[in-house]
Amino acid sequence: MSSKSSSLKQLALQKFKKNFWGVFSLCFIGFVGVVSVFAYAFAPDNSQYANQMHLSIHSKKPGYTVTMLTIPSGLKVDQSMFDKLFFGKKNTDSEIPISEYHVESKTLSYTEYASDGLEGVKKTMELSRFPNSDVASFIKEKSFLFGTDKYGRDLLSRVLVGARISFFIGFVAVFISLVIGIFMGSIAGYFGGKVDAVIMWIINVTWSIPTLLLVIAITLALGKGFWQVFIAVGLTMWVEVARVVRGQIISTKEMQYVTAARALGFNDYRIITKHILPNIMAPVIVISAANFAAAILIESGLSFLGIGAQPPMASWGAMIKDHYNYIILGKPYLALIPGLCIMSLVMAFMLIGNALRDALDVKG
DSSP: OHHHHHHHHHHHHHHHHHOHHHHHHHHHHHHHHHHHHTHHHHOSOOBGGGOOOOGGGTTOOTTEEEEEEEEOOOOOOOOOHHHHHHHOBOOOSEEEEEEEEEEOSSEEEEEEOOSTTOOOOEEEEEGGGSGGGOOGGGEEEEEETTOBOTTSOBHHHHHHHHHHHHHHHHHHHHHHHHHHHHHHHHHHHHHOHHHHHHHHHHHHHHHHSOHHHHHHHHHHHHOSSHHHHHHHHHHHSHHHHHHHHHHHHHHHTTSHHHHHHHHTTOOHHHIIIIIIGGGSHHHHHHHHHHHHHHHHHHHHHHHHHTOSSOTTSOOHHHHHHHHGGGGTTTOTHHHHHHHHHHHHHHHHHHHHHHHHHHHTOSOO
C-alpha cells in the first residue's frame, strides 16, 4: 500500500514538473516569499515600515535622483541585528533633500530642495554636528528606482515591505480555514444525521453572507489592525473547505478499507485522521491554492477601504487607495505598480492551483 502511495506521489510530481506555468508560478511565489521575509534587507529605505518621508520630493517619476543630507541625531538606539533585519531600523536621524551645498571652515551651508520650481530655503549648520566633522559621508546621491509616493517615500521600499502582508495573509487565512473547515466537514460527513444537518445549516448561513461584508463585520468586532484582518479573512474561508471535505468523506466512508478499519475496532478519530483524510486531500490542496489568491484580494480590498493594515504600515491595497486619483493626474504608476504586484501574485496562486489539480487528477 505504501509503495503504491509513493509511486502515485512520484507520478503526480512528474506531471507537475512538466507543467511550465505551474513550476514558474511556484518559483515566483518562492521569490516573493524570500522578498517578504527579508524585505528590509532588500529595501533601499530600511527604516520601520519604509516610512522615511520627504514632502519636498513627493510624486517623483521612476529613476529620480536627489542629493540627500543626513543629519545625525546623536541618539543611540539599542536594536539587535535580528530586529533590524525583520522589523526595520529604528531611524532617529533626519534626511533632508538638498539642491546645493558648500562646506566652509566650520560651517555647512546648504539649500533645501523645493518642489514646483520654488526657491529653496538656505540654511547653515555647524560641522561639529557631524562625527569627526566628516560631513562628506553624510551627503549622498539617492536614487528612487520606482519614484516616490505622495508623501515623498521610496515607492520601491514600500512595495517590498508591503509584500509581507499580502503574502503572509494567504498562509494565516488558509491555515485557519483548513483547521476549521477540515474539522467541521469531517464531523458532518462522517457522522451524518442531526450533526450533519446542524453543521450544514451553519455552513449555509455563513455562505449566504457576502464575504467582504462578513470580513468587515468581524474586523470591526475585533478592531482595526494587522492580525485582526488575518483572523477575519481566515474565518470567512472555511466554508468552502468544509463543503469539499464533507462531500469527499460521504463518498469515501463506505469504502472497503474504512469498513475493515471499523471491523478491526479502530475508533472514529483514528479512522478519520489516519484512513480517510489522507485519501481525500487532493481537492483540499487545490482549493487551498485558490483560497490563497482569494485571501490576497480580500486583504487588498479591506486596505483599500481603510479597515485593513493601518498606516504607517505598508500594504499594496492601501498604496492603491492613497494613489488611485493619480491615475488621471498623469502619474498612474503610483497605483499601477502595487496593482500589478497584486495581480501577478494572485495569478501565480491560481496557476499553481490549476497545475496541482491536473497533477493530482487520478483519472488523468
